[in-house]
Amino acid sequence: MTYVIGVDLGTSAVKSLLVNRSGDVTASVSKSLSVQQPAAGHSEQNPDEWVEQTKASIQALLEETGIKAEEVESLSFSGQMHGLVLLDENGRPLRPAILWNDTRTSEQCETIRRTIGENELIEATQNTVLEGFTLPKMLWVQENEPEVWSRAASFLLPKDYVRYRLTGSMQMELSDAAGTLLLDVKGKTWSRTMQEGFNISASFCPPLIESHESAGTLTKEAAVQTGLHEGVNVIAGGADNACGALGSGITEPGEGLLSIGTSGVLLVPDHGEAVPDGRLHYFNHASKDQYYYMGVTLSAGNSLQWVKDNLFFDETIEQLVERASQVPAGADHLLFTPFLTGERTPYMDAGIRGSFIGLDIRHTRGHIVRAVMEGITYSLKESHEIILQQGFQIDSLVSIGGGAKSSFWLQMQADAFGCPVRKLAHEQGPGLGAAMLAAYGTGWFATLEECKKTFVKEGETFNPDPDQSLIYEQSFQAYKKIYAQTSPLKRS
Numbered sequence: 001m002t003y004v005i006g007v008d009l010g011t012s013a014v015k016s017l018l019v020n021r022s023g024d025v026t027a028s029v030s031k032s033l034s035v036q037q038p039a040a041g042h043s044e045q046n047p048d049e050w051v052e053q054t055k056a057s058i059q060a061l062l063e064e065t066g067i068k069a070e071e072v073e074s075l076s077f078s079g080q081m082h083g084l085v086l087l088d089e090n091g092r093p094l095r096p097a098i099l100w101n102d103t104r105t106s107e108q109c110e111t112i113r114r115t116i117g118e119n120e121l122i123e124a125t126q127n128t129v130l131e132g133f134t135l136p137k138m139l140w141v142q143e144n145e146p147e148v149w150s151r152a153a154s155f156l157l158p159k160d161y162v163r164y165r166l167t168g169s170m171q172m173e174l175s176d177a178a179g180t181l182l183l184d185v186k187g188k189t190w191s192r193t194m195q196e197g198f199n200i201s202a203s204f205c206p207p208l209i210e211s212h213e214s215a216g217t218l219t220k221e222a223a224v225q226t227g228l229h230e231g232v233n234v235i236a237g238g239a240d241n242a243c244g245a246l247g248s249g250i251t252e253p254g255e256g257l258l259s260i261g262t263s264g265v266l267l268v269p270d271h272g273e274a275v276p277d278g279r280l281h282y283f284n285h286a287s288k289d290q291y292y293y294m295g296v297t298l299s300a301g302n303s304l305q306w307v308k309d310n311l312f313f314d315e316t317i318e319q320l321v322e323r324a325s326q327v328p329a330g331a332d333h334l335l336f337t338p339f340l341t342g343e344r345t346p347y348m349d350a351g352i353r354g355s356f357i358g359l360d361i362r363h364t365r366g367h368i369v370r371a372v373m374e375g376i377t378y379s380l381k382e383s384h385e386i387i388l389q390q391g392f393q394i395d396s397l398v399s400i401g402g403g404a405k406s407s408f409w410l411q412m413q414a415d416a417f418g419c420p421v422r423k424l425a426h427e428q429g430p431g432l433g434a435a436m437l438a439a440y441g442t443g444w445f446a447t448l449e450e451c452k453k454t455f456v457k458e459g460e461t462f463n464p465d466p467d468q469s470l471i472y473e474q475s476f477q478a479y480k481k482i483y484a485q486t487s488p489l490k491r492s
């Protein structure tokens, strides 16, 4: 038997999957990662911890299953997006990585907008600037740590850094490069406008590589440390949301991905015909010459986790979700906005914060949890609305992430979005997309579509209930008024 490995470098953990030729996940190992918050709005990780935990997860995978090194043909990656890993001339990190959910760069975003101009920015990159993207982080280092910047020779994104350390060969993969604000997404090249606008030399930006292309083989040291053989084919991989979509079979227009993990994502694929206006992210897909539109909620599952950790820590998430299911749709007029760490789509406001509106003496734990789950869902429905306004049709949604573990939440999603919501038979998140890139990239299948037919296994479908949909629609209209009302109250 031969296998591929898909590595998903997340924010809270790195998870490696061992997958056979039938697309069955034979084993998975997760190793946790720490996040540092040295100041308000700052979010950082140690890039070397990613490398060590990735190696440890692969080694554990081989040990647990007892398979031989020669049985693993190929390896690929999915990675948390946007994180800045600044490297010196020897390819060593100069400082901790600044992550996707770090919001220290509002001033730098303003500088970018002023320097390039909003319309020109969209023309050059097909995106607008957001705190989480990579270029504003570079400007922050230029301004606040000039000594570090003076020694910076290049940069990588999280999973590209891990791959570089395993292979010794430095490239940046396209679907991830799309989130730097330095890429001409449709042209698939580094943008001269952006490089010249901010003194980023061409040599600072690594060579680009497609998701399914081979990035080389393992170094002798990495082979010893992982237990794999040196000749294993290392395939570039993709951004976590691109891999999440691929692993859910979402590559063609007509279907959408709804992901509720730490963050939340509503994503639709595009063949390149879309004309981005900056309201949504527009990035390269992990499937060649395809793109996707995506709206992002910064604290989706994270909001439910926050309620569990800080308010109702004596119960499990499952118990809390059960309480929520006992309360009527609309949570008896209790509303919640999930802006705990600011918001991306649709408000693009790093300074806004969350709120409960309409608290009543009769409200219970169940109401609070239900309002939080509904608020997260409405936040993604706002992205859904923009996608529909752009002329996209969404016949059904595939729901993934921790939020798809609950049938109650899946039914709520179907009712609130007014379309069928499907779950996968064995949801493995973006790691399965990475494994698909490894399988296709190493030649197991002639096309990614063929690989999809073998690897993506459908599960249950949740159909919308029109009566419930009506209640959610009324509640959603009230939810949409909260941002404008609470925005004047935000801290400066």
Ligand SMILES: Nc1ncnc2c1ncn2[C@@H]1O[C@H](COP(=O)(O)OP(=O)(O)O)[C@@H](O)[C@H]1O
Pocket (backbone or CB within 6 Å): 010, 011, 012, 013, 260, 261, 262, 263, 300, 301, 302, 303, 304, 305, 317, 318, 321, 400, 401, 402, 403, 404, 405, 406, 409, 429
């Ligand atoms: N049984 C459950 N029912 C509903 N939501 C859940 C359940 N378990 C976890 N979650 C949600 O899923 C989130 C984690 O999702 P996950 O996809 O594992 O996140 P990430 O990959 O970003 O770390 C948690 O923050 C929580 O809100």
Ligand SMILES: O=C(CO)[C@@H](O)[C@H](O)COP(=O)(O)O
Pocket (backbone or CB within 6 Å): 010, 011, 012, 079, 080, 081, 082, 100, 101, 132, 179, 240, 241, 261, 262, 263, 264, 265, 281, 296
């Ligand atoms: O910033 C984005 C997308 O633009 C996030 O989706 C990150 O890529 C990581 O999210 P989690 O998988 O940890 O929720």
